[in-house]
Amino acid sequence: MLAASGCALAGLLVLAAARFLGEPLLAPAALAAVLALPLLVVRPAACLVMAVVVELASPRSFDGGNGVPGLYLVTLGLACVAAVVAVLRGMLRPGWSPVLSAGLLLLCVQTAAALVGRDPAHSLVVVQDTAKQLVWLAALIVLLMSTRHAPRDVARVLAGTLAVLAGLTILQEFVLGNATTFGGLAAVPLAGDLGAVTARHAGPQTDVNFWGRVLVLGLPFALSLAQMATTRLRTLLWAGAAVSILGGIVLTGSRGALLASIAVIAVWALLTGGRYARALRLAPLFLGLLAFVPGIGSRLFTLSMLSSHTALGLTDPSLQGRVAAQRVAIEMLVDHPFLGVGPGNFFAVEPEYLRRLSLNAPLLAPHNSYLEAAAEGGLLGLTAWLIFLGAAVVVAWRARLLIRRAPASVGRAVPLSLANGTVAALVGWAVASVFLHLATFRSLLVIVALAAALDIWARRAEAERDPDEDGQATGAPSALLASATSSRPSTRASGYRGRRGTAVLVTLLLAAAAVIWQAGGGLAAARVWSASASLQLVVTTTGSAAFTAYDQEALTRTAVIRTFAGITADPRFVEEGAESVGLSDDQRDDFEVEVDNTAPSGLISIIVRGPDRVDTEDLATGIRDAAARYVNSLSQLYGLQRVQGPPLVTKVDHVLEREWALVPLGLAVAVTILLWRRQRRDRLDREEARTL
Numbered sequence: 001m002l003a004a005s006g007c008a009l010a011g012l013l014v015l016a017a018a019r020f021l022g023e024p025l026l027a028p029a030a031l032a033a034v035l036a037l038p039l040l041v042v043r044p045a046a047c048l049v050m051a052v053v054v055e056l057a058s059p060r061s062f063d064g065g066n067g068v069p070g071l072y073l074v075t076l077g078l079a080c081v082a083a084v085v086a087v088l089r090g091m092l093r094p095g096w097s098p099v100l101s102a103g104l105l106l107l108c109v110q111t112a113a114a115l116v117g118r119d120p121a122h123s124l125v126v127v128q129d130t131a132k133q134l135v136w137l138a139a140l141i142v143l144l145m146s147t148r149h150a151p152r153d154v155a156r157v158l159a160g161t162l163a164v165l166a167g168l169t170i171l172q173e174f175v176l177g178n179a180t181t182f183g184g185l186a187a188v189p190l191a192g193d194l195g196a197v198t199a200r201h202a203g204p205q206t207d208v209n210f211w212g213r214v215l216v217l218g219l220p221f222a223l224s225l226a227q228m229a230t231t232r233l234r235t236l237l238w239a240g241a242a243v244s245i246l247g248g249i250v251l252t253g254s255r256g257a258l259l260a261s262i263a264v265i266a267v268w269a270l271l272t273g274g275r276y277a278r279a280l281r282l283a284p285l286f287l288g289l290l291a292f293v294p295g296i297g298s299r300l301f302t303l304s305m306l307s308s309h310t311a312l313g314l315t316d317p318s319l320q321g322r323v324a325a326q327r328v329a330i331e332m333l334v335d336h337p338f339l340g341v342g343p344g345n346f347f348a349v350e351p352e353y354l355r356r357l358s359l360n361a362p363l364l365a366p367h368n369s370y371l372e373a374a375a376e377g378g379l380l381g382l383t384a385w386l387i388f389l390g391a392a393v394v395v396a397w398r399a400r401l402l403i404r405r406a407p408a409s410v411g412r413a414v415p416l417s418l419a420n421g422t423v424a425a426l427v428g429w430a431v432a433s434v435f436l437h438l439a440t441f442r443s444l445l446v447i448v449a450l451a452a453a454l455d456i457w458a459r460r461a462e463a464e465r466d467p468d469e470d471g472q473a474t475g476a477p478s479a480l481l482a483s484a485t486s487s488r489p490s491t492r493a494s495g496y497r498g499r500r501g502t503a504v505l506v507t508l509l510l511a512a513a514a515v516i517w518q519a520g521g522g523l524a525a526a527r528v529w530s531a532s533a534s535l536q537l538v539v540t541t542t543g544s545a546a547f548t549a550y551d552q553e554a555l556t557r558t559a560v561i562r563t564f565a566g567i568t569a570d571p572r573f574v575e576e577g578a579e580s581v582g583l584s585d586d587q588r589d590d591f592e593v594e595v596d597n598t599a600p601s602g603l604i605s606i607i608v609r610g611p612d613r614v615d616t617e618d619l620a621t622g623i624r625d626a627a628a629r630y631v632n633s634l635s636q637l638y639g640l641q642r643v644q645g646p647p648l649v650t651k652v653d654h655v656l657e658r659e660w661a662l663v664p665l666g667l668a669v670a671v672t673i674l675l676w677r678r679q680r681r682d683r684l685d686r687e688e689a690r691t692l
Helices: 002-021 026-042 044-057 071-088 098-115 120-144 150-174 208-228 232-252 255-272 274-290 297-307 317-335 346-356 369-405 416-432 441-464 476-486 488-522 558-568 571-581 613-632 658-691
Strands: 524-539 592-598 603-610 638-642 648-655
Touching: 026 044, 026 071, 044 071, 044 120, 044 150, 044 441, 071 120, 098 120, 098 369, 098 441, 098 658, 120 150, 120 441, 150 208, 150 232, 150 416, 150 441, 208 232, 208 255, 208 416, 208 441, 232 255, 255 274, 255 297, 255 416, 317 346, 317 369, 346 369, 369 416, 369 441, 369 658, 416 441, 488 658, 524 558, 524 613, 558 592, 558 603, 558 613, 558 638, 571 613, 603 613, 613 638, 613 648
Parallel strands: none
Antiparallel strands: 524 603, 524 638, 524 648, 592 603
């Protein structure tokens, strides 16, 4: 009665607000949404279906960002409330999954990278968003534990929703002539592209490539549902859904999505086995035929333009920009190998690296999720991301192994085809992410949550199964119980020793982190002087009749400045400069020399770092003079002019970086989590042994 009264009052408030705002036509839809909230809260399966549909079909074009303003937060809130209500009412029994531990590890590493990154304030916003996504993941896993049919329902909703949206893009292209967007569900941001024979469609997304990667997630589930179908009509229905998704992938024109869909089909067929695996023998013929299909082969052929330098200069600007961004990402990793430049700081730092590398390219994301993780989080961030993605694949694969071990009992709770589809979807995402940076993360988390739920259901079915049902001996449980009972003292003793050793290790790691942090704040290492001397690209000959205005535009000759910079970096000029200063070979090893160039201004900088100010300044001057003399003897058209004035000298106090303290701290957190997981597993084993 309280809920009904509250809904009635909310309905009246909605009607009054709609009337006051002058939008009475919105009142019925708003009223229906308000009245549906209690039903979604008390029915976790219905809330789960709603959350997945909203995530996949929410038009991103409404705000140009991550969905309809406020709609995601409402969906997340409803999912969390429904999960809590279901647990309190005893409707489900939640379980822990390794993907949640991996997600917490990813969050810890991102937080550490944010604190030492280029812009900590912006990075912490990204970390906050990651924490919100992990809450979404946990809520999905809990809702997937409501019924044994929940994973299958999510697979149906996933494949069905994507098939319908892909069908809208097909209708948009071939029937309506791209005349409408279906309320933002069938966006057409690009009228065409190299190798494409149609417009490029983005569905409800704002980017065609991201939409293609999302479609790849639904393809293996459509194939699995077609295999699982019990009637011919359902088989045709889900096979048609797979064809619709494939058509949508082709209309995106995404080369990464096309390659990922081929990988998904191959992995799914191998996991399914039987005639599907045997059909892969025809894969070379099938791939050869695809090369002649307009929109597929022609689009994939553009990948060969990456390194083409024809007389007409026929290249793909998109590929050139991506390669430049990926080079920048690699340089960021080299300069910040442990924790990167900070989450979300790639765009803020990219212009600096584009100038350093003399790359004439627009600001682009790295278009590679792994390089993005490495640039923004360092090697620790890349490792954490690979662990998270790998944990999802591992739990899905473990569910598959449990099903194959006991098909009669575990297979009834978790269909084998569903596990195959989940593994194939994760592989497809991993392949597509080689060509795209991280986006639509929530869509991936739907598959990760599905993998975790399948693993939990399979492990529970394995624990509850009857050994006789799968052809095992009836005396096995008693033998296992006797073995467990007989080995209990030694197990307890070894467990105690293991916990004691782990506690000592964690204490030492925390102490090491504290020492490094304190040392990084106050202990200075060797004092270093840095001297920078510069050379300017100039035109040396202007009186010749063969000299043209094209030759005079020296600053556009980026190849010339890069070539001269490469010559200047030759070690011979370091030796000549050291001889002019009077440095011995042993003293020369104390100096570090770096040559940088800025192509737009035609400037070459020689940076020398050493322990003595005078010697460092003199060595920079000597290298500059030796390089200028040699380069000016090479060309009668271009040369290098010494920038007037003494080298710019600065003092650098290198200290023990505090970010090194995060390494033992992260190891201590990881060891603690592993210890807690082991203790929990041992406790469950003891309870199971007592029950037997």
